[in-house]
Amino acid sequence: DTAVSQTPKYLVTQMGNDKSIKCEQNLGHDTMYWYKQDSKKFLKIMFSYNNKELIINETVPNRFSPKSPDKAHLNLHINSLELGDSAVYFCASRRLDEQYFGPGTRLTVT
């Protein structure tokens, strides 16, 4: 009965590869987010979707592309992975003023 789930939990890949991270929420929320947390724990918002529509698109390289097939899912596709993409990526959903976070995906690019 996990509220916000992400797959995979760990992702190790080489530079130049393309990878995807999937996120699903069963809370019925309309708004979902992707965050990046770096090694110093700094949290940065990347994207936000409301009812499958992109509403926040922070300064993120074009190599990152979110896709929302329905309002319960928000996936993140990353092309041409770089060393600097190594981080923990969190998906979250929102109801009113509260955000609910997934467990995170630790991406390591070698």
Next chain:
Amino acid sequence: AQSVTQLDSQVPVFEEAPVELRCNYSSSVSVYLFWYVQYPNQGLQLLLKYLSGSTLVKGINGFEAEFNKSQTSFHLRKPSVHISDTAEYFCAVSDLRDSNYQLIWGAGTKLIIKP
């Protein structure tokens, strides 16, 4: 633009001692204020929030925070910490005028409990 400052990157404290984690925000416009906690290798979860009303807010696990508008602060406190409180704590702010409730995050404070 709004910003959030968490003055301490790490706070070591002995078990059963009191603790205060400091948070200041930049703007005097009306805001919502939040504290989230991140336990090791987990996602963030809401600890407490201030939307309006009483300036003293109580949250989960015995934590509380006080909103001080004149000092633009929202410090988090607990009278007696346990080893299980070891975590990263994030302060966040949302502008009341932002219908998207976008959160501006502090850099986090690592609470280290010494036995």
